[in-house]
Amino acid sequence: MKPDLSVELCGLRLQNPIMPSSGSFGLPGYEEYMDLNVLGALVAKSITLHPRPGNPPPRIAETPAGMLNAVGIQNRGVKWFIENDLPKLRHFSPPLIVSIAGTKVEDFAQAAELLEKEEGIAAYEINVSCPNMEAGGRAFGMSAAATQAVVASVKKHTRRPLFTKLTPNVTDIVEIAQAAVEAGSDGLTLINTLLGMAVDVRRRRPLLANILGGLSGPAIKPVALRCVYQVAQAVKVPIIGVGGIASAADVLEFLLAGASAVQVGTANIVDPYIMPKIIADLEKCLAENGAASVREYIGALRAD
């Protein structure tokens, strides 16, 4: 018998636990290259209430087994998204998760209010964790009170499930996770990028025009896994794990640590065809291990 890859996330049924992470995969766009309907869910690039031009180039620097980006949430704003992107995205069968970012609490709330009237959105991901929005890499998600304020304000405008995406750039991620859940977050996405930088020695200059950027890729997987594990011990809501995932084995590690589903980010940038491959490998992996369902792995880490 074929192993069952389906999982449930706050009432959303996913045919498998694999989805792209926000900003790392063209949605819309990549339907030109592949069949998006094989994915567990679709997660769009973060949008803000007002258009944002993004940061000047260079926006990317390479690091050992990773990369730094400083895109700065370039997007055309929520109205443009509703008129242009959403009509294309809502026709795919996997549930669509719309990511909202902002620099003011009210901006998140207003964006959610506008989106709530639209059909074809399964859930929101609240990005309180982007290090590229404000000078110095600060984010709402670095403070429990600010995280709570953002989540509570969005919650007032929606009946759809809310995932809050947290930053690892904090002293205690569990405290922030608890604040998000208390404010009404139905689930959590862990983690966004780690604040980092890279230097061009020859030119004596930072490699990114923005100086600081967000570190992602295989290099951050242990940190992401640790965050998922710590938070899963402390909260009851489902967790979407993200950070350095590039194989079926990586997926199982995150599920064991307590994630109910995962997102693939930088691995998509290196290989846009990697998610279908991970899904096929996951099925093989489960069959080889005699597992009937991927759900057997969720939170099943044995620490004894």
Place this chain on the structure above:
Amino acid sequence: MNVNHTLKVLANEPQGAGRYLLVAEAPGLAHAARPGQFVHVRCTAGTVPLLRRPFSFYRLRPAAGAVEIYYQVVGSGTELLSRVPPGTTLSALGPLGRGFPLAPRARHIVLVGRGLGSAPLVALGEAALAQGTAVTAILSARTPSALVGSRPLAALGAAVTTVTDAAGTSDPAQVDELLSAALERPGTAQAFVCGSRRLARLVERSAAARGIPAFVSLEERMGCGLGGCLVCACRVRTPAGETYKRVCKDGPVFPLEEVVLE
């Protein structure tokens, strides 16, 4: 469209001055690709370096099912690439981006390139000459040994002039004179420039003054190469004001008047 291809390396030969010519079998790619488009190549199957490297097509040989890449070793990725022996297979995404919009009935076009930036002009020159369009190429480099494309373009039948910093012939005033003469040639339909912002500015002014459409091929650091990650931003002018476009998907070739040359 599946853009996933395997490059089977047929040859990877040093050309002097740290440059290499990579010839690879990839029939699907060779047929689909157009001059000015690029491939996004993984230089290793491992995770260091993690990202792919973009290279334009130096020559396209659809009949042989082969593509040619002319590259310079500058860092870890191209260094690894230079040590790849024939028979190796490399993962490549392509053909990516929008190539040169060569006018099908152009009588004459002008190509201006500097250093490695001249590489994609060879494929363009070849396509132009094949359709009966005359080609004038002005190629610039620091030293004569750093000139790229002058021999193949001349062999194909283009009128080639080379200028170098070493010979003191590459300064703007001298290049502008050559450029003006080339653009004045009757039937000049288009101009194309790559490899230097300074040359691009010259071409922009000189072509605009004569009402000749001009195009530039830009380079920027890339992530996905497919338009999905927004890291390859370049500044462009639109009726609504300045904004960023993606070099990988909206380019790498842009109308010169559109880009903001810093």
